[in-house]
Ligand code: ADP
């Protein structure tokens with residue numbers, strides 16, 4: 286996409302839209318700051334095809350980037366401050382002095398704090414004492430709080446522009462790792478999937494993202510189907526609620542309980558994947574261990590402290606996050622069972638994509654459906670509207686459908702055979718959106734066929 290000449294008519298709709306968005310961003314920048322931007326950066330959102338809530342347990346996930354993204358127009362300035370503005374008037378201007386410590390208010394997760402997470406990540410990585418001043422205007426098309434990683438796209442875009450403005454350079458893998466770490470300043474203890482695919486995505490490909498060390502491997506998706514995203518139109522802001530971190534904490538406690546039961550040094554082990562590694566067990570064996578060691582009834586604090594030999598004070602400071610201090614009961618059995626079974630489904634999904642059996646679509650669809658059931662029943666991260674939407678998608682021709690991203694609202698991703706896409710879109714449109722005025726107003730940005738986009742870059 287070149288900024289100086291409009292795209293020729295034969296180029297894709299994506300390039301046309303990008304061209305006009307960049308032009309609008311340039312005008313907004315000039316109006317705001319009285320000068321042209323020096324450069325632009327772009328970071329895509331993502332859809333996770335399978336592997337939900339397991340990245341922070343150390344397990345591989347299988348996302349792809351989408352064409353919805355965060356764009357930023359940027360200039361270095363001499364004002365000694367970072368000035369932030371947004372095309373969307375709901376996101377208010379903000380300015381912060383470069384000489385102050387960057388403070389991020391977790392109790393009040395405004396949009397600019399996500400941007401500042403990216404700035405702080407780069408600043409700390411390079412030990413920059415004097416950040417250069419920057420003037421920025423941001424424009425985003427990733428639906429917020431809907432499981433498509435709008436927040437991480439913003440953090441990654443901010444990390445990228447801060448690196449460029451301060452004349453530093455890093456590999457994409459290093460940038461992804463820094464941005465995964467620094468998004469935690471906002472309070473959510475995510476695992477790194479979103480930032481990894483935002484930087485490491487390539488056109489036309491989904492990726493298996495593995496952690497420790499971070500590595501992205503191409504996954505060739507079957508040609509006979511497309512992935513369709515539909516938003517149930519319920520928003521769930523992760524940083525403003527404790528749902529997400531409660532699950533992170535439950536998994537951490539479950540890891541320690543399993544480690545303790547098998548005589549491992551549980552003070553060192555915080556991830557379910559680490560326990561598997563230490564035991565050199567298969568995922569099937571880990572599921573059997575969950576059955577043997579954990580009980581389905583919720584655990585209270587006393588029971589956990591007694592089993593782990595720790596005090597309540599240690600429990601609160603070492604295991605709970607600041608926004609989960611109020612939680613009294615923990616469903617360890619259900620969460621661990623979801624994680625180990627979901628980790629196995631990711632590997633099977635990849636294997637089916639690689640081996641291309643004749644019934645690939647059915648096998649992949651079954652895995653997606655099992656994933657949704659597990660998220661709904663064991664991980665309890667769905668909501669009635671999302672379950673209703675997933676069911677409608679299956680009735681409308683999808684061979685697999687599941688919630689994607691953190692859940693408790695947001696989007697479903699459905700795998701739909703190519704020849705059924707038109708019928709599918711019509712049925713979901715009529716069955717979920719058109720009969721409700723609020724949803725109908727959001728339909729255009731809520732129901733769409735994905736296009737596999739490339740990752741973060743500059744213009
Ligand atoms: P997601 O699942 O999309 O990452 P989160 O709830 O974690 O959702 O983060 C959503 C937040 O990210 C929004 O409330 C807003 O603060 C920020 N955000 C998302 N899109 C934009 C945008 N276009 N411009 C500014 N901030 C944005």
Ligand code: NG1
Pocket residue numbers: 333336337338339340341431432433434435436437468473474475476477478479523689690691692
């Ligand atoms: P989204 O969908 O962006 O809220 C979150 C986490 C991911 C992952 C998924 C669930 C962040 C930044 N992102 O994604 O790491 O755990 O939930 O699979 O916390």
